[in-house]
Amino acid sequence: MNPLTDMLLVFLILTTFKLLASGRLRACVRAVAAQGVALGLLTLAMHQGALSLHIVTLACGSMALKGLVFPWVLSRALREAKVQREVEPYVSYTLSILSGLVALSVSLWIGSRLHLPPESFSKLVFPSALFTVLAGLFVIVARRTAVMQVLGFLVLENGIYTFGVGRVGDMPFLVELGVLLDLFVAVFVMGITIYHINREFDHIDTDRLDSLKG
Amino acid sequence: MLGALVALPVMWAAAGWRLRSARRVLDWVCAGVCAQSALCLLVVALGGPDGAPPAVAGWLFLDALSTYHLMVLMAVYLLSSFGARGFFAHEIEVGTFALPLARLFAALWMASLAAMTLVLLSNNLGLMWVGMEATTLLTAFLIYVHRTPRALEAMWKYLLICSVGIAFAFMGTLLVAAAATKGLGMVGEALLWTRLREGAANLDATTMKAAFIFLLVGYGTKAGLAPLHNWLPDAHSQAPAPVSAIFSGFMLNASLYCLMRYVPLVEGSTGHSGWALDLLRLIGVVSILVAAAFILFQHDLKRLLAYHSVEHLGVIAVGLGLGGLGTFAALFHTLNHSLCKTLGFLCAGRLGQIYGTHDMTAMTGTVRRARLWGWGLLLSFLALIGAAPFAIFMSELLMLKAAIDARALAVLVLFLLGTATVFVGALRHAIAMAWGSHDGPASARTATAVDGVVVSACVAILVLLGLWMPQPLLRTIEAAARIIGGHE
Numbered sequence: 234m235n236p237l238t239d240m241l242l243v244f245l246i247l248t249t250f251k252l253l254a255s256g257r258l259r260a261c262v263r264a265v266a267a268q269g270v271a272l273g274l275l276t277l278a279m280h281q282g283a284l285s286l287h288i289v290t291l292a293c294g295s296m297a298l299k300g301l302v303f304p305w306v307l308s309r310a311l312r313e314a315k316v317q318r319e320v321e322p323y324v325s326y327t328l329s330i331l332s333g334l335v336a337l338s339v340s341l342w343i344g345s346r347l348h349l350p351p352e353s354f355s356k357l358v359f360p361s362a363l364f365t366v367l368a369g370l371f372v373i374v375a376r377r378t379a380v381m382q383v384l385g386f387l388v389l390e391n392g393i394y395t396f397g398v399g400r401v402g403d404m405p406f407l408v409e410l411g412v413l414l415d416l417f418v419a420v421f422v423m424g425i426t427i428y429h430i431n432r433e434f435d436h437i438d439t440d441r442l443d444s445l446k447g
Numbered sequence: 448m449l450g451a452l453v454a455l456p457v458m459w460a461a462a463g464w465r466l467r468s469a470r471r472v473l474d475w476v477c478a479g480v481c482a483q484s485a486l487c488l489l490v491v492a493l494g495g496p497d498g499a500p501p502a503v504a505g506w507l508f509l510d511a512l513s514t515y516h517l518m519v520l521m522a523v524y525l526l527s528s529f530g531a532r533g534f535f536a537h538e539i540e541v542g543t544f545a546l547p548l549a550r551l552f553a554a555l556w557m558a559s560l561a562a563m564t565l566v567l568l569s570n571n572l573g574l575m576w577v578g579m580e581a582t583t584l585l586t587a588f589l590i591y592v593h594r595t596p597r598a599l600e601a602m603w604k605y606l607l608i609c610s611v612g613i614a615f616a617f618m619g620t621l622l623v624a625a626a627a628t629k630g631l632g633m634v635g636e637a638l639l640w641t642r643l644r645e646g647a648a649n650l651d652a653t654t655m656k657a658a659f660i661f662l663l664v665g666y667g668t669k670a671g672l673a674p675l676h677n678w679l680p681d682a683h684s685q686a687p688a689p690v691s692a693i694f695s696g697f698m699l700n701a702s703l704y705c706l707m708r709y710v711p712l713v714e715g716s717t718g719h720s721g722w723a724l725d726l727l728r729l730i731g732v733v734s735i736l737v738a739a740a741f742i743l744f745q746h747d748l749k750r751l752l753a754y755h756s757v758e759h760l761g762v763i764a765v766g767l768g769l770g771g772l773g774t775f776a777a778l779f780h781t782l783n784h785s786l787c788k789t790l791g792f793l794c795a796g797r798l799g800q801i802y803g804t805h806d807m808t809a810m811t812g813t814v815r816r817a818r819l820w821g822w823g824l825l826l827s828f829l830a831l832i833g834a835a836p837f838a839i840f841m842s843e844l845l846m847l848k849a850a851i852d853a854r855a856l857a858v859l860v861l862f863l864l865g866t867a868t869v870f871v872g873a874l875r876h877a878i879a880m881a882w883g884s885h886d887g888p889a890s891a892r893t894a895t896a897v898d899g900v901v902v903s904a905c906v907a908i909l910v911l912l913g914l915w916m917p918q919p920l921l922r923t924i925e926a927a928a929r930i931i932g933g934h935e
Contacts, residue, residue: 366618373611382607389614397621408573408638412617415580419610422584426603433596442600445681447741447750 235355241275242357244268245395246337249368249388253329256319258380262307265384265391269299272391276398279355287406291413295394298417303387306424307380314431316378323440324375333368340364358395365392379427379437383420390416448490449507453565455483460557469539469549473532476553480528483560484521491517501570505639508570511926515778516567516704518923523696523785524560526901530793531556531689533898537800543593552592559585559693566701572638575705576613576620579669582698583609590686601678601685608678609669616665616705622658623712626650630716640708647715647933655716659723662709663730669702672730672764673737676757680741683753684805688796691749695756695792696785703763703781710767711933719933721770728768728858734761735865743872748795748805751876752788755831758869759784759839765862766846767931773849774928780842783830783912787839790905791827794820797898802887807876811883819894821881823902828877830909832870838912 248268252261273296280288324332337360344360369389373382431437459479466472491514494500501508509517535552538544544552562585565578583606590602624638630650631642643650664675671679679699683691706727713723738758745751759780766777795805797820802810813821830837843866850859 370611373607379603386607386610386614389611393614393618393621396618405571405573405638408571408577411574411577415577415584418584419580419606422587423606423610426587426599426606429591429599430603433599439603442603444597445600445604445685447680447745447747 266304362395449502456557456561472549527692598685601681612668619661626654650716673734680753684749692792696789731764739868776845783838794823812885
């Protein structure tokens with residue numbers, strides 16, 4: 234148990250709440266960027282023993298990607314689309330925060346019930362990871378704009394990454410790099426798609442993409 | 448050698464980047480897929496019955512299960528590449544398939560081939576995940592080759608739903624890694640499938656069960672199993688026909704292949720209690736029934752074929768879930784369905800070009816208006832619904848026998864109910880399309896010799912496999928089934 238780890242995990246939870254509570258897209262992009270950097274630091278903080286090149290490269294790589302590249306791609310998409318905020322989400326912000334609180338309590342409860350192996354460094358790791366995954370899913374279904382859905386996807390990925398963060402080293406280096414590369418391409422492709430959607434439809438509201446059914 | 452299999456398509460695409468006409472680019476793609484098939488055959492022939500020895504520090508390997516899927520992959524790619532050549536020749540004439548688009552198409556087409564090959568050759572389960580996610584990202588733009596708003600909508604749904612789905616599969620992979628570290632004390636090589644299979648009995652059962660649920664949701668989404676199939680009809684109907692053919696013919700199977708790799712691990716860790724098999728059976732039956740309901744009331748030809756994919760992937764899942772003979776039938780069904788669906792989509796695409804629509808109420812009298820494509824589509828429908836003497840009839844019959852052997856009466860009844868509904872529903876559409884009255888003239892566009900070869904090759908193989916199974920194929924499928932059953 235180490236105070237820095239817990240602080241970073243609390244930061245992870247708070248930035249996730251920011252995403253649930255706000256419809257100002259730029260602020261949300263910044264919150265997710267900050268979360269990405271915090272996750273990179275978490276990788277370093279949770280590592281026991283000497284820092285290997287493997288860990289440092291991964292942490293720096295994911296920080297650069299999530300803290301700089303992704304926000305840049307998404308800000309560009311926002312600039313092109315000239316969208317400032319999420320108007321009328323499916324679920325109101327107040328209700329979103331309340332759902333977030335319920336999800337957090339459930340995650341903490343499940344975390345207290347599960348007998349996790351002793352190598353998990355902090356009791357908070359599992360609940361905060363689970364909460365982040367749930368909140369990411371919630372944002373994907375509860376928001377209309379394509380950018381918010383991408384942010385939800387990123388938060389979901391961050392949650393899964395938090396699960397795995399105590400186990401860096403189980404996965405071979407190349408696989409971790411491959412995972413990061415896939416994430417990078419995913420966000421890149423989604424960014425280009427948002428650009429096309431905006432050009433084609435003059436909006437990025439995914440609820441109006443409804444001509445295909447049945 | 449195995450590394451070359453993954454690298455060849457990528458290098459081929461890069462080498463062809465500078466070609467100066469769209470036609471040449473398509474020819475280059477066909478040549479590349481032929482070269483890749485030849486290399487595959489060489490690797491398999493050199494490897495002998497047990498497959499090729501592991502390469503690249505044990506990360507790549509080739510056993511009977513991957514050999515078999517590799518063969519299906521190459522068959523589907525060969526047929527669809529030549530199909531694409533004919534399909535886009537029309538678009539080039541109309542002017543909707545310009546050189547930059549052709550280059551992009553060729554690069555993504557070949558790169559997807561490399562990614563799917565990587566999935567099949569990976570011994571490392573993490574690497575397998577990386578390959579699977581790469582197929583999602585590489586194929587996304589292939590849906591949007593025809594720059595229409597609907598294609599864009601389909602692409603967005605596909606990207607988002609499959610990315611989220613595959614993220615869950617990653618969670619499952621992490622849990623498997625955790626189980627391996629705890630149970631086998633392996634660090635660094637925790638995700639090597641061969642090692643995991645040897646020590647499957649020592650893996651923690653609860654963790655493996657949790658992992659399998661995540662994997663089933665994740666890879667199940669990509670495989671289009673109901674109720675996780677929402678992206679599939681949209682993507683299949685909006686993508687150009689040859690792309691739909693590889694989606695339906697192999698990408699879905701690649702995802703199901705990932706699940707096949709996990710079945711012996713989970714079953715091994717739970718002491719062969721059949722827990723994972725029951726889940727597969729359940730999701731398979733649900734897929735068949737959901738697809739049957741949608742097939743009855745479908746008007747769009749390509750969406751109809753897409754729901755057939757949901758149905759047949761469900762059939763394969765049921766076969767896997769039955770175990771024993773069912774596993775054999777499921778693997779055999781994989782080949783039959785892939786060939787049949789490739790044929791179906793290629794014919795549907797060409798007919799769509801002739802009629803200017805995919806609405807089945809408007810596409811009548813296909814047999815008279817375009818003989819080759821009309822007959823091809825009709826035969827593919829007959830094969831898809833399981834009419835004798837096509838191969839799908841045989842694999843479904845084997846599956847029924849497996850269900851009776853396993854005394855799974857509920858599965859048997861629901862399976863029959865679903866396939867019978869599909870039989871009636873699809874046959875109604877197929878007959879109306881083939882022989883319905885039409886007032887248009889016979890198509891001026893004559894099918895080329897290559898088109899004829901593609902269609903007749905599909906039909907011939909489907910009939911042949913329905914009547915007689917060659918020994919090498921039989922042995923490969925049996926060996927692959929033993930791997931899934933965990934008896935080797």
